[in-house]
Amino acid sequence: MDFGEMVRALRRGWWMPALGLLLGGLAAAAITLMTTAVYTSHTQLFVSTTDSSSTAEVFQGNQFAEKRIASYAELLTSQELAARVVADLGLDLTPGELVSRIDAAPVSGTVVLDVGVTDPSPEQAQRIARTVADEFVTAVEELETPAGALTSPVKVTVFGAADLPGSPSAPQPVLNLAVGLVIGVGVGAATAVVRARLDRSVKDPDEVADLAGAPIIGVVLRDDALEDDHRIDPQSSGRSAEAYRHLQTNLQFLDVDTPPRVLMVSSAMPSEGKTTVAVNLALSLADAGKRVALIEADLRRPRVISYLGLVDGAGLTNVLTGQAQVEEVEQPYGKDGALVVVGAGPTAPNPAQLLASGAMRALLEELRAGHDYVILDAPPLLPVADATGLAVLVDGVLLSVRHGNTTKEQVQRTRATLDRVGARTIGAVLNIVPVRDDISSAYGYDREYAAQPASSAG
Structure with missing residues (x-):
């Protein structure tokens, strides 16, 4: 990454x-x-030698003290010294508990020891710090006095008296x-x-194009109204209507010499918006003055008729089984009749065979002759084989890829499925993209450009 x-x-x-x-x-x-708030009382101890009558002896004494200073820091946090302090003050603590409250460290490059004692009571912290210093002075004198001598060559002086903390050191x-x-x-x-x-879903248009092996020819943002009604108003200036106008325009210019006219709209998996794409692409093309036939080719879960509010009954299965002619089952949609819709018809026991049949090929050729575009809403490609056989009968396949839902592996498998049968993927639509996503601003869909009065236009 x-x-x-x-x-x-x-x-x-x-x-x-x-x-x-x-x-x-x-x-x-x-x-x-x-x-619990605790207070820390600080004191400092200065270590020196007593037999320093000359400059050389002073220097040697300082070196001696510096070498001993680390050992003295350990002595300050020893159980023995803590036991003496507990006994002196009559503390309700064990030596081990007191040791955990004492912090001692030598000041680098000096013969000074910094000592800090922490306690919930500021006064108690001061008393313990003062007693620790006194007991340490006594302990050093005892340890450093040679046998038979009366004084110790090492002298410890309380350099900074234990202070009374005015504010908690923690928290x-x-x-x-x-x-x-x-x-x-x-x-x-x-x-x-x-x-x-770890997210394997696709969100980037360039990545979708690379995985699908086809360009992104449309980006549709999430639209609550579209999710409820599933169809746009072609005359609207809203984001969704503009997105589908972009899609139909891009579709018309994919191949100027041999433009794809019979299109199968599908997806890798269910619930990726393929039917909504098919319906609104057909509406946009019809609004652009094209004669469009929309076929409900998803014989397992047909949705086109219900989305458009048309009459459910005889349809594609009747035509493919020879029970009716297409003119008898097609339903006009809209005022000018530029769009006709062929519903799925009765449930078929063998949808995959019907969609890949010679009768389906003949029907598509018949519709091609009478329309500028034939749009088929097909089943998803991965769960069932219905759309795979149909894909070879059309001019091209348009894939609906749902932003943040369709995975990379699903797009790859869909491409492999279509490649195996020699079908042509003409493009992909990145569908249901969140409005706040970067793609929205990159494609300019985060701004509306509605008509304004001439006086305020600019």
Whole structure:
């Protein structure tokens, strides 16, 4: 996944970082509220040597102290020293619990030790820090005094007296919130990128064209009205109507010398909008002055007649079985009669055989002679074999690919299915694209260009 793909993934999944930001902030606030406030008292200890009467001895003494300083830091957090402090103050703590509250570290390049003691009570933290310093001075004197000597060559001085903390050292609400927000955004962004990486559905027009082996000749945005009614008003200036006008225009110029006139509209799987594409493509072509025949060739789940509000009854199966002529079952749609519709007719027990039959070939030739375009709404190609045999009888196949639903593998298998029988895929329609998707702005579909009065036009 390159940088551009990551950016697109974050744009499409923008709500994940936003949700992560919210959850991270809430988690930080909850942790802050549930954490007991503690205070830290600080003190500093200076380590030196006592037998330093000359400059050389002072230098050697400092080197000696620097080498010992790490050991002294360990001594400050030892169980033995903690036990002495517990005994001195009568604390209700074990030496191990007290050790966990003491932090000691040498200041780099110096002979100074920083000591911090944490406790829920600021006064108690100060008392413990003061006692730790006193006990440490005594312990060093005991450890460093040679046998038979009265004084220790090492001297520890309390350089900074234990302070009384005025504010809690933890929790830190601002820091916690900042960390929570950063982690939340990071996790959300990572989730969006990983989700896009694992998502096998197609969303990019160029990718669809590459997988299908045919150009994208139409992009249709999601339209609630179209999902309910399934048909456009060809005279409308809305996005959906304009999208289908683009589709019918692109279709007419696919091959100027031998334009495809008998078209099968299909998809890889059900629920990818193929019937809606077939119906509205036919309406757009008829509105452009073309004579169009729309055939309901999906004999298993016919939808065209119901979408157009026509009468269900005799139809394609009657014609293919020799029970009727096409003129007897076709129904005109619209005022000018430019569009005629042939319904599926009664349910057939052998739809695949009927659609690939010689009778179907003869019917298509008959309709070709009397119409500029013949549009067939065919079954999906992968679940059933009905459309595969029909695909070789038409001039070309138009695939409806549903944005974010159809997978890459399904498009590839559909292409392979059509290639095996020698069918021609003339183009694809990327269907039901979210209005907020990048494709919308890239194709200019995020703006309407309705007519305005002459005085305000420009």
